[in-house]
Amino acid sequence: MDSVVFAPGDWGRGFVAQDPAESTPGTWAVLDDNCRWERPKLPRGVLAGLSRYSRLPSGGGKGAVKVTASATAHSSVLGADEQLSTTLEEVLRCPEQQPRADERITGLNSLGTPFGAREQDYADDSVLEAGQYVGKGGHAQPYLWMVARLGTVVVAVSVTGGKGHTQEELQGLGSTALGQMLVRVRQRLKGK
Numbered sequence: 001m002d003s004v005v006f007a008p009g010d011w012g013r014g015f016v017a018q019d020p021a022e023s024t025p026g027t028w029a030v031l032d033d034n035c036r037w038e039r040p041k042l043p044r045g046v047l048a049g050l051s052r053y054s055r056l057p058s059g060g061g062k063g064a065v066k067v068t069a070s071a072t073a074h075s076s077v078l079g080a081d082e083q084l085s086t087t088l089e090e091v092l093r094c095p096e097q098q099p100r101a102d103e104r105i106t107g108l109n110s111l112g113t114p115f116g117a118r119e120q121d122y123a124d125d126s127v128l129e130a131g132q133y134v135g136k137g138g139h140a141q142p143y144l145w146m147v148a149r150l151g152t153v154v155v156a157v158s159v160t161g162g163k164g165h166t167q168e169e170l171q172g173l174g175s176t177a178l179g180q181m182l183v184r185v186r187q188r189l190k191g192k
Helices: 077-093 167-191
Strands: 016-022 046-056 065-074 104-114 125-134 140-150 153-161
Touching: 065 077, 065 167, 077 104, 077 125, 077 140, 077 153, 140 167, 153 167
Parallel strands: none
Antiparallel strands: 016 046, 046 065, 065 153, 104 125, 125 140, 140 153
């Protein structure tokens, strides 16, 4: 997972690590019954999981951009596929989510696109979520969560943009990162 998941420098010039910079080893992100994100121990069938948190500090009249890159390796395609199905369904169950105590994601919508549908030719399956991120200051910012499955591996990126960053700019940043992480997964899978 270490060689797949984007580090700050992979996102582009000026990106730095957030604090914490990455997830606790041996855990993965799960949405609990109260729509709060938590990181329990990896369950059976999940071999590894890693998330890294980076940000582009504010400057030049633009607000900060926060990004997350993560990858989860499953022991079976069925397990990886189930993670994507759950991601798609969670938006219906929790259109408002709480990533941390002082943060909320609201107005979430999701769209699943399997390989071959709507010109999706980069992954076995994919999910795009969009909504608004509301942090400590109470200001809503655009939020995107992009997830894709390739075989037994699920990769994901989230992008939260500060003022002055367009939706297209944020989507481009997320799409590029997701695409490059999928290339890394393909290279690892070929090597096996």
